[in-house]
Amino acid sequence: MDRDCLCSNWFNYNLVSKGIDLMNLLRNISIYIIVLLSMVQTAHSFTGPNSFSDLAERLSPSVVNISTTGTVKTNQNSQPSLEDFFNFPFNAPRQQQPSERTVQSLGSGFVISEDGYIVTNNHVVENATDITATFTDGLKLEAVLIATDKETDLALLKVEPEKRLPALSFGDSDSAKVGNWVMAIGNPYGLGGTVTAGIVSARGRMLGGRYDNFIQTDASINRGNSGGPLFDLDGNVIGVNTAIISPSGGSIGIGFAIPSNLVKNIIDQLQTNGEIERAWLGVRIQEVSDEIAQSVGLKKTYGALVQGLTPDSPALKDGIQEGDIIIEFNGQEVESVKTLPRLVAGAEIGRSAKVLVWRNEREVMLSVNLGKQPSLDELAAIESNDNSVFIKELGIKVRKLSNYDKSSLKLAPALEGVIITELNQDSFLLRQNISPDEIIIEIQNRPVKSESDVLSIIKDVVADGKENVLIVFYGGPNTRKYIGAKLSLD
Secondary structure (H helix, E strand, O other): OOHHHHHHHHHHHHHHHOOOOHHHHHHHHHHHHHHHHHHHHHHHHHHOOOOOHHHHHHHHHHEEEEEEEEEEEEOOOOOOOOOOOOOOOOOOOOOOOOEEEEEEEEEEEEEOOOOOEEEEOHHHHOOEEEEEEEOOOOOEEEOEEEEEEOOOOEEEEEOOOOOOOOOOOEOOHHHOOOOOEEEEEEOHHHOOOEEEEEEEEEEEEOOOOOOOOEEEEOOOOOOOOOOOEEEOOOOOEEEEEEEEOOOOOOOOOOEEEEEHHHHHHHHHHHHHHOOOOOEEOOEEEEEOOHHHHHHHOOOOOOOEEEEEEOOOOHHHHOOOOOOOEEEEEOOEEOOOOOHHHHHHHOOOOOOEEEEEEEEOOEEEEEEEEOEEOOOHHHHHHHHHOOOOEEEOOOOEEEEEOOHHHHHHOOOOOOOOOEEEEEEOOOOHHHHOOOOOOOEEEEEOOEEOOOHHHHHHHHHHHHHOOOOEEEEEEEEEOOEEEEEEEEOOOO
């Protein structure tokens, strides 16, 4: 008899003799193994990496602390400007007369080339007269500001090292999925070389900027982390830490990073051209509400409603009309009013774009030859078209607050008022340290939304025989500045 058969028969005989069912035993063993493997797999899935130490050790030499010194102008009785979440200011005492004050701030940055190019946030180095980059080994190098893009809050610096620097590589931010592990390195509160970890919490977050498309993370970031890198587990930069939401100013697990695919595009342009060129459509747009969608026959609420057209703009030249709802741009759906600016900015200047609009309860396809976006100052000039109205009783010129004013001054889109464009030398407001670009939101407890509102209110005040008027200026979020102004009735 075959030896294997003998062994098998002996084994079966002994199990049976002891009252053990071989098939049941094997079945129980199989179940046990499956449960054990499942437990191991589950534990592996939820515990994440055993350590970030090797990654941190490899990447930290490429992350720098950014310290700056600069000056900002102050006015009598003016409210301090809202500091960015990540600035670490050492503020001088509040000035009571028009003057300048020196401020210092701390932030983070990272090396992207061996010859010394460094990426950080614009707000970290804005108004800086001196910039210093400090490396993990204590090396301090003076940094020169090469170029910035305020729209995306990015800046490019350059240092002159004596030896080649360890540079980081950009990863594909589009591949960063919600739930993926990430690691941040930065300079919170000036402590330097601080490593934190978390996950991608969400994507496509918007905080009010025209081109916002933030990655949200719960990796702990605080003041001073601004401009630092957000890494994937391969050590690639997938974002630039830029902002947090926090009632206290400290981390509560809601941070935002600019996606690396956007960063790389912007930095490449800054390196090559020293400025950013974006395509331009030339429309003023607003959100499509459920009520608007229903009233015009849209099957769902989406798109961007054209409320106005900029003079001599591509949109005006190529057939877009006020009241149109732009629902697609170059084949991509316009999900909301915030989607369109990003799509247009990413298009090619001088090329025709396919713009699908909803007009008279049907789709209309238009071909629009995109232009180069003017600067914010140029846009403001185009928008205003020198249509400021002179209010002789106050000695000022005002015009309605435009979308471009709101963008350039980083104001809330919903803010309404008039902006001062000019003050006469004999204006009472000038003596109260009111300057151009300040915004009037109320006069005599009546809201001001346009130039005509100002004219109407002042006319009523004069008709009542009053010589003084209470003016409310916008001073920042939840902040107002009250001025009692004497009218000039000559």
